[in-house]
Amino acid sequence: MKCTKCGRYTLRKDKCPVCGGEVKVPHPPKFSPEDKYGKYRLVMKIITGQIEVSEELKSRVLEKYYKIHSTT
């Protein structure tokens, strides 16, 4: 974790032990929730037929979609 106030690194997750500032994860995850949401929307568009794709691709997308939903 890294303090947003003084820039020190700390293992604490609530606040900086030096200045009491807010701490955050220094390296944000590569894939943001927006990306996931965008992918989900794209999949939904393919499933609902808003985007025209080949039957083969559609079935592949559907397969992936159901795999994702059965694991979560």
Ligand SMILES: [Zn+2]
């Ligand atoms: Zn600090």
